[in-house]
Amino acid sequence: MSDIQTTTVCEDGYACTSQVGDFDLQIDATDETGPNPNAALVATYASCFIPAFRVGASQRGEDDLGKLQIDASADLDDDDDLAAISFDLHVEADLDDETFDEIVERAEGICHVHAALKADLQADVSVHGGAF
Structure with a gap:
């Protein structure tokens, strides 16, 4: 099964x-x-990435991130296929860029949707700390 x-x-x-x-x-x-299938995929990707980001942070000893929000955007090619995805990840906690980069790297290894997508379509992630 x-x-x-x-x-x-x-x-x-x-x-x-x-x-x-x-x-x-x-x-x-x-x-x-x-939503259309492409929009649903982008939303699913973001919905997978947020908990992966929390787990990655926890693995690094950062357990109090507060509120997280992803503003996702995607570009389509001439055939209406997804060509690029970007995440602006807003984090209530105000950590330094090096810490955010380490957490993003961990999250990319944890997120199942990230792993399922071809490498040239994985999200380009920008993190904005102290966002709320």
């Missing part, structure tokens, strides 16, 4: 509903009833 199983249904048009465990996830290629 697989580790992850989902079921995705499209009754008509371009909107799909995926059953993921106990959750329904609405994705729509036309952005009418939910």
Whole structure:
């Protein structure tokens, strides 16, 4: 049996509903009833990177980061495929740049979405400490 199983249904048009465990996830290629697949992937990547960043910080002895927020942006190529992703990661804690760089490196090794994407599409991460 697989580790992850989902079921995705499209009754008509371009909107799909995926059953993921106990959750329904609405994705729509036309952005009418939910985010499009590229936007959902970028949001999923950010949603994976934040906890990975917290774990990476904890491994380094930084357990009190406070609020974290990623403002993600992505560029599409001429075929509407993802070409570049960037994260502006805002952290309530005000740590030095060297510490943030070390935590980002750890997070990149922990984040499952980061590992799943081809290297030239992994997010370029900028961290902004003392953000809140």
